[in-house]
Amino acid sequence: MKKIKVGIIGGTNGMGRWFAGLLKKEGCTVYVCGRKTELGIIDLARLCDVIVVAVPITVTADIIRQVGPLLTKDALLMDLTSLKKEPVKLMLTHSKAEVIGCHPLFGPQLKDLSGQNVILCPARGEKWLGWLRGLLKKNKLDVWESTPDKHDKMMAIVQVLNHFNTISMGMVLADTNIPLDEMDKYSTPFFRTKLDIIKKLFTEGPELYVDLITENPEANRMLDIYEKTIKDIRGKIKSGNKAKFKRTVTKAAQKLYGRENK
Ligand SMILES: NC(=O)c1ccc[n+]([C@@H]2O[C@H](COP(=O)([O-])OP(=O)(O)OC[C@H]3O[C@@H](n4cnc5c(N)ncnc54)[C@H](OP(=O)(O)O)[C@@H]3O)[C@@H](O)[C@H]2O)c1
Incomplete structure (x- = not known):
């Protein structure tokens, strides 16, 4: 052939x-x-x-x-x-x-x-x-x-939401001025996993990740939801309404995994 x-x-x-x-x-x-x-x-x-x-x-x-x-x-x-x-x-x-x-x-x-x-x-x-x-x-x-349309909608979750979340967490860490080796001494396995992801994104050329966010036609729709969610959670914490915050998290857990967190 x-x-x-x-x-x-x-x-x-x-x-x-x-x-x-x-x-x-x-x-x-x-x-x-x-x-x-x-x-x-x-x-x-x-x-x-x-x-x-x-x-x-x-x-x-x-x-x-x-x-x-x-x-x-x-x-x-x-x-x-x-x-x-x-x-x-x-x-x-x-x-x-x-x-x-x-x-x-x-x-x-x-x-x-x-x-x-x-x-x-x-x-x-x-x-x-x-x-x-x-x-x-x-x-x-x-x-x-x-379809291309469905693909880009899904990438608004897998790439826009995901990488935006990683970038913002990395920026907050930088803003604290606490050196990474100091953070490492206090790390839990969960936090180490997050630090590894942040390191990968920030050291492997953040340009691609920035393009993935800014070039996605669905980015703003997804980031509006993200911003609203953060504001909403923050509002509940600030108001001291612990029960309401807990209920919101439980409702999301139920929707995602079909069970209530104890
Ligand atoms: N990296 C990933 O994780 C990943 C995963 C899935 C899909 N993608 C997609 O793959 C594509 C490439 O991304 P990448 O990360 O592989 O990029 P990359 O590592 O920067 O490689 C880009 C390639 O394009 C060439 N190039 C750049 N500008 C050019 C131009 N004006 N004319 C001709 N060639 C040019 C570069 O060659 P020279 O520098 O030699 O010119 C290089 O071979 C993007 O569309 C990205 O969305 C990337």
């Missing part, structure tokens, strides 16, 4: 490099480009059956606009962006190719892929979908299909 040729724009680093490794292992011929590579976007479009956009979120739209018109309807145009609504819409508008939005829900450092989630948003054509789904599943990933 003819070897599939895949071109990854943004394949020199991060998720693009991770995907290049996976595809090579599966027998594909892989070409990558970044801003300083010899091969560029035009070369990849000319050489490849499949083009993957894996550049930072803020330049994704521009790259799709550049590469989309260079592809034929037999090709596949896909992306690895952490948001799906805007990239999928742009891939459909700016190319005739088959289009699949793809979001691996993990970072490029992860060694064991088994059981990790990948969301696919198939948007045009059927020819390439089986190939992509098959190679992800072969590598023990759990593959789910979604």
